[in-house]
Amino acid sequence: MVRESSYLRENKQALQLLRKLDQLKAFSNRDLQSFLEMGKLVQYDSGEILIQEGSHHGWIYLLIEGEVEILKNGQSIKRLKRNGELFGEMEAVDGSPRSATIKAVTPTLVLGVDGSLTELKLKNNELAFCYTLYRLFAELLADRLRQATKEISSLRLELEQVKAELGRKQRDVPPKTGWELE
Numbered sequence: 001m002v003r004e005s006s007y008l009r010e011n012k013q014a015l016q017l018l019r020k021l022d023q024l025k026a027f028s029n030r031d032l033q034s035f036l037e038m039g040k041l042v043q044y045d046s047g048e049i050l051i052q053e054g055s056h057h058g059w060i061y062l063l064i065e066g067e068v069e070i071l072k073n074g075q076s077i078k079r080l081k082r083n084g085e086l087f088g089e090m091e092a093v094d095g096s097p098r099s100a101t102i103k104a105v106t107p108t109l110v111l112g113v114d115g116s117l118t119e120l121k122l123k124n125n126e127l128a129f130c131y132t133l134y135r136l137f138a139e140l141l142a143d144r145l146r147q148a149t150k151e152i153s154s155l156r157l158e159l160e161q162v163k164a165e166l167g168r169k170q171r172d173v174p175p176k177t178g179w180e181l182e
Contacts, residue, residue, distance in 0.1 A: 021062070038113050042112045052101055053073075061087050068103060068108055069105050118130060
């Protein structure tokens, strides 16, 4: 059952949780307070869906505790279990629908941040906050691109090896003449 806090404007405990996350070390206390003003702590039980592929809701999530699974077209593609992992940011960056489903594997605690409020921060000229947030997004996306490139390279090598093996097997089989008994 999903349980969420109210907005976290003055929650010192939540600020301490965020301060422990490596991904947020670059943020000042004021920036972290802005996160808390825009966010809610949300608990999910095992098996609950945090994000549904194809949906729009604009929230960005920071994993505080637990483990989530990323599913694309119903197929598991990755698990996130490191505290501080960010997910759901792509919609905030480009406005596209959710590209994957995110499901809690274990009881999970996340900080949900309303991504639409980043536009408000821009309009209010809170550029340092926006710069830091988008830098976090850029670092995350660069890391994911690096991992995807490594996986693609590995899969291409494996594909070439399979093709070469199939080619060897095809050369080893004499062609059928059409009159062989089976």
